[in-house]
Amino acid sequence: MKTSAASKIRLGVNIDHVVTLRELRGTPYPDPVQAAHLAERGGADNLTVHLREDRRHIQDADVRALLDAIRLPLNLEMSLADDIVAVARLVRPPMVCIVPEHRAERTTESGLAVRRERKRLDPVVESFHALGIRVSLFVDPVPEEIEAVALLRAHAVELHTGPFARAPDAEARQRCWEILARAAELADGLGLEVHAGHGLHYGNVEQAARLPHVRTFNIGHAIVCESVLTGMEHAVRRMKRLIDCAGVPG
Numbered sequence: 001m002k003t004s005a006a007s008k009i010r011l012g013v014n015i016d017h018v019v020t021l022r023e024l025r026g027t028p029y030p031d032p033v034q035a036a037h038l039a040e041r042g043g044a045d046n047l048t049v050h051l052r053e054d055r056r057h058i059q060d061a062d063v064r065a066l067l068d069a070i071r072l073p074l075n076l077e078m079s080l081a082d083d084i085v086a087v088a089r090l091v092r093p094p095m096v097c098i099v100p101e102h103r104a105e106r107t108t109e110s111g112l113a114v115r116r117e118r119k120r121l122d123p124v125v126e127s128f129h130a131l132g133i134r135v136s137l138f139v140d141p142v143p144e145e146i147e148a149v150a151l152l153r154a155h156a157v158e159l160h161t162g163p164f165a166r167a168p169d170a171e172a173r174q175r176c177w178e179i180l181a182r183a184a185e186l187a188d189g190l191g192l193e194v195h196a197g198h199g200l201h202y203g204n205v206e207q208a209a210r211l212p213h214v215r216t217f218n219i220g221h222a223i224v225c226e227s228v229l230t231g232m233e234h235a236v237r238r239m240k241r242l243i244d245c246a247g248v249p250g
Contacts, residue, residue, distance in 0.1 A: 008243075008244055009209055009214055009215060009216065009217060009243050009244075010045035010046060010215060010216040010217070011043065011044055011045050011046075011216070011217055011219065011236070011239060011240050011243060012044070012045065012046045012047065012048045012075055012195075012197070012216050012217065012218040012219070013039040013044040013046075013047055013048065013218075013219065013220065013223055013236055014047075014048040014049065014050070014077075014197075014218055014219065014220025014221075014223075014224075015032050015035045015036060015039065015047060015048070015049060015220065015224065016048075016049055016050050016057045016058055016220055016224075017057065017220060017221055017224040017225075018030050018032050018035040018224055018227075018232075019032050019049075019057040019058050019059075019062060020056070020057045022057075023056065023057055032049070032058070032062050032065070032066060033065050033066060033069045033070070035227075035232050036066055036069070036070045036072065037069075037070070038227075038231070038232035038233045038236070039072075039223075039232055039233070039236045040070065040071065040072050041233045041236075042232065042233040042234065042235065042236025042237040042240065043236055043237050043240040044072060044236050044240070045072070045073075045216070046072050046073040046074070046075055046095075046216070047066065047070060047072050047073070047074050047075065048074075048075040048076075048077060048097070048218050048220065049062065049063060049066065049074070049075075049076060049077065050076075050077035050078070050099070051063055051076060051077070051078055051084055051087060051088075052079075052101060053079060053081045053083070053084060053101060060087055063076065063087070063091055063093070064091055067091055067093060073094040073095060074093045074094060074095070075093070075094070075095045075096070075097055075136070075218065076088055076091075076093040076095070076096045076097070077096075077097045077099050077138075078096055078097070078098060078099070079098070079099060079100065079101035080098060080117065080120050080121070080124060081101070085124055085127075088128070088133070089127060089128075089131060092131055092132070092133060093133065094133070094134060095133065095134040095135070095136060095155075095156075096128060096133055096134070096135055096136070097135075097136040097137070097138055097156075097158055097195075097218075098112060098121070098124070098125075098135070098136070098137050098138065099112060099138040100112045100113070100138075110140060110160065110162075111138055111139035111140035111142070111145060111160040112137055112138055112139055112145075113145070114137055114139060114145050114148035114149055114152070115144060115145065115148045118148065118151075118152070121137075121152055122152065125152050125153070125154060129153070134155040134156065135152075135154045135155055135156070136154060136155060136156035136157060136158050136193075136195060137149045137152070137154050137156075137157055137158065138158045138160060138198075139157055139158070139159065139160060140159075140160045141159050141160065141179050141180050141182070141183030141184075142183070143182075143183070143186055146183060146186050146187050146190065146192070147186075147190065149187075149190075149192060150187075150190040150191065150192055154192065155192070155193055156192055156193035156194070156195050156215075156216075157187045157192045157193075157194060157195065158195040158196060158197060158218065159180055159183055159184065159187070159194065159195070159196040159197075159214075160197075160198050161180065161196050161197060161198050161199055161200055161208060162198040162199045163176045163179075164176035164177055164180060164199070164204070164208065165198065165199025165200055165201070165204055166199060173204070173207070177207060177208070177210075177211070180196065180208075180211055181211055181212055184196075184211050184212050184213045184214055185212060185213065187213070188212070188213040193215050193216075194213045194214050194215055195214065195215060195216040195217070195218060196208065196211065196214050196216075196217055196218075197217055197218035197219060199221075200217060200219045200222065201219075201221075201222035202222060202226070202238065202239065202242060205217065205219070205239065205242050205243055205246070206242050206243075206245070206246040207246075208246075209242070209243045209246035210246055217243060219239060222239070223235045223236060223239055226238065226239075
């Protein structure tokens with residue numbers, strides 16, 4: 001099933017780096033709740049935040065404030081660290097996306113090793129199921145990992161688009177796109193909702209939006225950077241327009 005006009009791709013706006021600006025100076029601004037409201041006005045379909053172990057940007061209080069204040073669904077990116085899992089169980093966001101995390105990284109560098117982490121993932125995913133929390137796992141577009149996500153009974157898989165976004169030329173980018181397309185076909189065939197994200201920006205999102213079966217793109221850094229110059233509402237609206245206009249060729 002290809003994405004159609006009747007099932008447009010959703011845009012999840014990651015607002016982590018709004019809070020990065022706040023944490024640089026330890027000020028009470030900019031306010032992530034205000035950013036979330038502006039993103040909604042710009043057409044965002046959901047919000048994403050990553051509660052990191054080192055709390056380098058989003059804080060526990062931010063997650064609670066957003067859950068209390070926004071109407072959009074909140075997707076909580078998180079590692080398998082015990083304290084982060086405990087927060088997620090306590091605040092009960094509508095969806096979590098489990099990602100790998102390393103303290104020294106600037107941003108998430110690769111997909112989760114689902115097969116290797118199966119014993120740790122099983123009880124965590126089951127506990128989220130019991131709480132009514134939808135579960136997604138962030139993985140590289142590798143068939144074995146996608147199959148492992150399906151075995152965990154996750155609701156969705158988020159495909160790591162970093163290599164596509166970093167590709168040095170059009171030919172390499174097309175090869176990465178084809179790998180992602182095959183991964184999306186597999187995930188959809190296994191009954192997983194397909195999400196995608198990482199490194200997507202205004203210059204590459206139209207090609208990404210032609211991937212089959214993708215229901216949600218989660219995009220943050222590019223939108224927040226654009227919002228510094230043009231405002232959050234405009235930045236989100238521009239990204240949403242690019243995704244909506246790209247479509248999937250019949």
